Amino acid sequence: MATKRSPLVADGAMGTYFSTLTGLPTSECERSNLTCPEVIASIHRSYRNAGARLLRTNTFSANTRALELPLDKVLSIVRAGYGIAVAEAGSGCRTAADIGPIYTDGDETADPTEEYCAIADAFAACGADCFLFETFAEARPLLPVFAHIKEQNPNAEIMISFSLGPDGRSRSGIPLARLLKDLEPYRSLLGVVGLNCGCGPTHLYSHAAVLCAWAKRYGIATAVLPNAGYPSMEHQRTVFNTSPAYFAEKTAQIAALGVDMLGGCCGTTPDHIAHLARALKTPISPTSPAAPPDPPACVRLPNPFEQKLSGEKFLIAAELDPPYGADVTKLITASHRLKDAGVDFATVSDSPMARAKLDSVVCAARIRRDTGLEVLPHLCCRDKNVNALRATLLAARCEGIHAILAVTGDHVPEADRGYVKPVFNVSSIKLMELISRMNADVFSSSPLLAGGALNPAVSNPDGELLRVQRKIEAGARFFLTQPVFEEKGLELIDRVRALGAQVLVGIMPLVSYRNASYMSNEVPGIHVPDQYLARFSPNMTREEGAQTGMQIAVEIARFARPHADGFYLMTPFNRADITCGIVEILRQERLL
Numbered sequence: 001m002a003t004k005r006s007p008l009v010a011d012g013a014m015g016t017y018f019s020t021l022t023g024l025p026t027s028e029c030e031r032s033n034l035t036c037p038e039v040i041a042s043i044h045r046s047y048r049n050a051g052a053r054l055l056r057t058n059t060f061s062a063n064t065r066a067l068e069l070p071l072d073k074v075l076s077i078v079r080a081g082y083g084i085a086v087a088e089a090g091s092g093c094r095t096a097a098d099i100g101p102i103y104t105d106g107d108e109t110a111d112p113t114e115e116y117c118a119i120a121d122a123f124a125a126c127g128a129d130c131f132l133f134e135t136f137a138e139a140r141p142l143l144p145v146f147a148h149i150k151e152q153n154p155n156a157e158i159m160i161s162f163s164l165g166p167d168g169r170s171r172s173g174i175p176l177a178r179l180l181k182d183l184e185p186y187r188s189l190l191g192v193v194g195l196n197c198g199c200g201p202t203h204l205y206s207h208a209a210v211l212c213a214w215a216k217r218y219g220i221a222t223a224v225l226p227n228a229g230y231p232s233m234e235h236q237r238t239v240f241n242t243s244p245a246y247f248a249e250k251t252a253q254i255a256a257l258g259v260d261m262l263g264g265c266c267g268t269t270p271d272h273i274a275h276l277a278r279a280l281k282t283p284i285s286p287t288s289p290a291a292p293p294d295p296p297a298c299v300r301l302p303n304p305f306e307q308k309l310s311g312e313k314f315l316i317a318a319e320l321d322p323p324y325g326a327d328v329t330k331l332i333t334a335s336h337r338l339k340d341a342g343v344d345f346a347t348v349s350d351s352p353m354a355r356a357k358l359d360s361v362v363c364a365a366r367i368r369r370d371t372g373l374e375v376l377p378h379l380c381c382r383d384k385n386v387n388a389l390r391a392t393l394l395a396a397r398c399e400g401i402h403a404i405l406a407v408t409g410d411h412v413p414e415a416d417r418g419y420v421k422p423v424f425n426v427s428s429i430k431l432m433e434l435i436s437r438m439n440a441d442v443f444s445s446s447p448l449l450a451g452g453a454l455n456p457a458v459s460n461p462d463g464e465l466l467r468v469q470r471k472i473e474a475g476a477r478f479f480l481t482q483p484v485f486e487e488k489g490l491e492l493i494d495r496v497r498a499l500g501a502q503v504l505v506g507i508m509p510l511v512s513y514r515n516a517s518y519m520s521n522e523v524p525g526i527h528v529p530d531q532y533l534a535r536f537s538p539n540m541t542r543e544e545g546a547q548t549g550m551q552i553a554v555e556i557a558r559f560a561r562p563h564a565d566g567f568y569l570m571t572p573f574n575r576a577d578i579t580c581g582i583v584e585i586l587r588q589e590r591l592l
Helices: 017-024 037-050 073-091 111-124 142-152 176-187 203-220 244-255 270-279 304-310 330-340 360-371 385-399 428-439 463-475 489-500 514-521 543-564 576-588
Strands: 055-057 092-099 130-136 157-162 191-194 221-225 232-234 238-239 317-318 347-348 374-380 404-409 449-454 476-483 502-506 568-569
Touching: 017 037, 037 055, 037 073, 037 270, 055 073, 073 092, 092 111, 111 142, 130 142, 130 191, 130 568, 142 157, 157 176, 157 221, 176 191, 176 203, 191 203, 203 221, 203 244, 244 270, 244 304, 304 374, 304 449, 304 476, 317 330, 330 360, 330 404, 330 576, 347 360, 360 374, 360 385, 374 385, 385 428, 404 428, 404 476, 428 449, 428 463, 449 463, 449 489, 463 476, 463 489, 489 543, 502 543, 514 543, 543 568, 543 576, 568 576
Parallel strands: 055 092, 092 130, 130 157, 157 191, 191 221, 317 347, 317 568, 347 374, 374 404, 404 449, 449 476, 476 502, 502 568
Antiparallel strands: 232 238
């Protein structure tokens, strides 16, 4: 039987092995290119002596975000890292300029392209012609960087390696088949496509089979670098207990798929690589990698929320605020009243002002089950990472929820920051992209609709319109606005509707003098005009305040009606009586 030549052996982990040797946290690893280069050199030397014939520079986290250093200092670390690796590689061993992800922590305005290019240029100035972009969740942010490298050196070899979980999805929720398909228009720029990190060799085997089947069609080389296994925490330290022999046995099996390069990632050591190099000396019987299965035929199920948006009816949404406790009795009573009044759906806020309340999706699901009222839970990015957001979306769809309002979320008050840690792993736009990807995958038979927030009163409407355009590109189908009190901003709403998105204009019925003053002076982004404030008095009764607020809300509805696809009523304190009263007046005036 014919055998395939053995794959090129790459090195193993740098960060976790550095931490094991020195007792220092992995955050000190790249800095050590300058502070203790002899330690880094000894690690490279150990991997080469173990049989590695490709060394990755100790620069995976060498960027301004990860190291919290200015760019000139980062580039010094990059240059030093490349010099150390080249010196230890010697002849007969390749050096790859290693570049890891630059995380922007949900900052929608941040674009790391310039920094990626600066890092690549620093490597190139040192003589690098092999660039490995590893542990990425998607390729899109790197495409201009690849083009830049090729413009500088057409002969440069570019390798990209994705990190997948055991479920075959990246941390952005993108399945491997989608990652590879997105690469196809740019494959001429790439020399190697690979997988690393995320999971151990057993799980990575099945993903490698999909990768190899794809790569074979296009003649692209492949690389697979699994973790040693899965870590545990011992005395506040990450520990990998997988034996080198087991790692080598399982990783060597991947070679039979036709992989061109094998090595190790987190938790691996020179001992793991030495065992792997010995295992790969045994002749490999080639196997035909399994082609990715064709997706099953999908039958779209009706989406009641989408049917409402697609109809001719002018829509009415009413916001409900979850309780601080677990008792939803009053909320359910209010929901029944809203449904009886003809409200199309209730929105459920997600811990506004960063004060923890009953989970918005759980609350919305309870409302829908108990009342049959269609619901739109808000989902903010402040408190959850991508894993938690994905899990919440799965829970929402499991509960029969058909739409999500994706919002970035209010910031945590400074007084709470020592205890409450904001996440902001992604922004609202990235959350919409996640929903779109899940709609093409796990929700293909019944997609979730994504909506977004719109502030028509911003000082820079052109900038807000640009954000809206990005949200639409990410999958937003409709928008709910911040409360409107003046005709200023209606032009921006018209511009958004001209893009094909539906807009429900926000109307906040004020209920008392105290409420009106508070909203105008203490809530960010809301300004109540003096003409409305003057109509409230501290001496008003509860009923008088409610009547005044209803009158103002109807007046706003009259001038906003031609610019809206619906109204979004945000009545404070879950006052369903006020919301229902406004709906009745609007119906009498034929505004609905």
